[in-house]
Amino acid sequence: MSWQYSEKTKKLFMDAVQGKSGTHVGEIENADGVGEHGSVACGDALKFMFRVARDPDDPLKDKIVEAKFLTFGCTSAIAASEALCRIIEERGLTPIESLKLTNQDIVDYLEGLPTQKIHCSVMGAEALETAVFDWASKRGVDMAALGYKQLNVDENEGRLVCSCFGITEPYLRRKIKELKLKTVDEVTGAIKAGGACGSCRGEIQDIINEIWSGCDEIATADACPVASEQEETPAAPEPEKSPSDSDFVPLTLASDAPAPTATASKYEPSEDASFVDPHEEYAKASPYKRAKLIERIIDEEVRPVLKRDGGDIEIVDVKGNLVYVSFTGACDGCDSAAETLDILVTVSLQSLLDPEIQVILV
Numbered sequence: 618m619s620w621q622y623s624e625k626t627k628k629l630f631m632d633a634v635q636g637k638s639g640t641h642v643g644e645i646e647n648a649d650g651v652g653e654h655g656s657v658a659c660g661d662a663l664k665f666m667f668r669v670a671r672d673p674d675d676p677l678k679d680k681i682v683e684a685k686f687l688t689f690g691c692t693s694a695i696a697a698s699e700a701l702c703r704i705i706e707e708r709g710l711t712p713i714e715s716l717k718l719t720n721q722d723i724v725d726y727l728e729g730l731p732t733q734k735i736h737c738s739v740m741g742a743e744a745l746e747t748a749v750f751d752w753a754s755k756r757g758v759d760m761a762a763l764g765y766k767q768l769n770v771d772e773n774e775g776r777l778v779c780s781c782f783g784i785t786e787p788y789l790r791r792k793i794k795e796l797k798l799k800t801v802d803e804v805t806g807a808i809k810a811g812g813a814c815g816s817c818r819g820e821i822q823d824i825i826n827e828i829w830s831g832c833d834e835i836a837t838a839d840a841c842p843v844a845s846e847q848e849e850t851p852a853a854p855e856p857e858k859s860p861s862d863s864d865f866v867p868l869t870l871a872s873d874a875p876a877p878t879a880t881a882s883k884y885e886p887s888e889d890a891s892f893v894d895p896h897e898e899y900a901k902a903s904p905y906k907r908a909k910l911i912e913r914i915i916d917e918e919v920r921p922v923l924k925r926d927g928g929d930i931e932i933v934d935v936k937g938n939l940v941y942v943s944f945t946g947a948c949d950g951c952d953s954a955a956e957t958l959d960i961l962v963t964v965s966l967q968s969l970l971d972p973e974i975q976v977i978l979v
């Protein structure tokens with residue numbers, strides 16, 4: 618199935634996987650806050666980390682100046698993780714202020730996500746919360762005294778409702794209330810529960826009915842007696858002053874991050890007399906030469922990305938602007954194969970060679 622992504626989602630995904638300067642794939646050595654959410658077995662896993670510029674007197678005034686992530690997942694997971702990092706850095710948030718971010722903030726930044734992919738934004742918000750509590754423990758910040766409770770603590774110990782994705786009842790109940798989920802399909806879109814074998818969908822519906830009993834519309838959910846039992850996160854303390862340039866430490870790349878020059882820069886216009894525009898080269902090329910140019914883009918832009926996740930791609934045939942490919946390794950039969958085909962393979966060939974190129978999976 619091919620998902621409909623916004624142009625911004627596609628751009629953030631492509632920028633991230635190509636390692637363009639200013640993107641956030643990588644790790645921070647000795648990070649001040651680290652959080653993880655999801656699991657590879659469930660198809661999505663995120664490790665989020667950040668570094669702060671420490672205030673010498675008050676840790677509550679620490680500013681997040683660098684954020685990075687490692688994501689195992691689909692287009693949405695990577696784009697949502699990149700969006701989370703950008704939001705935090707662009708707004709110059711403190712760790713405490715960042716707790717006010719929600720998955721909806723990530724969705725809005727991406728200019729929308731397919732309903733079935735909302736869980737990717739939820740994953741980012743959960744990893745962020747864990748990272749902030751990790752920072753607090755390192756800085757000696759009493760989160761309980763500030764009125765904050767780490768909501769996902771001990772939820773893994775609860776009764777398992779969705780065995781396919783490891784969703785426990787405590788976590789399920791919290792997310793139904795927190796995200797105001799009213800149907801099983803909404804639950805599946807938000808946290809994946811019920812999206813595989815489907816045997817738990819009846820039980821999920823029973824829990825939804827119990828939680829929202831007496832609430833007629835989602836618009837009145839905040840007034841629902843059951844929903845109001847959830848503890849609300851208090852507003853973050855207002856900063857004493859607006860941040861100035863001196864409050865921030867310049868962004869630096871992690872030691873294993875890509876070099877500042879983007880991989881795709883070799884295809885961009887250059888003053889170098891030896892530069893040949895691949896679009897012009899492709900337009901003038903013979904059928905054989907076009908096939909070689911397609912092979913070159915696949916080798917340099919697509920294959921390295923797939924190999925990072927244990928997959929690969931083979932060119933089966935090229936007929937005019939029709940490129941027939943097959944996935945191998947971890948990509949063979951992957952649930953995200955259609956997305957990878959559209960967002961990585963097709964976009965790479967169309968943007969770097971010819972917008973008329975069509976890629977067909979065989």
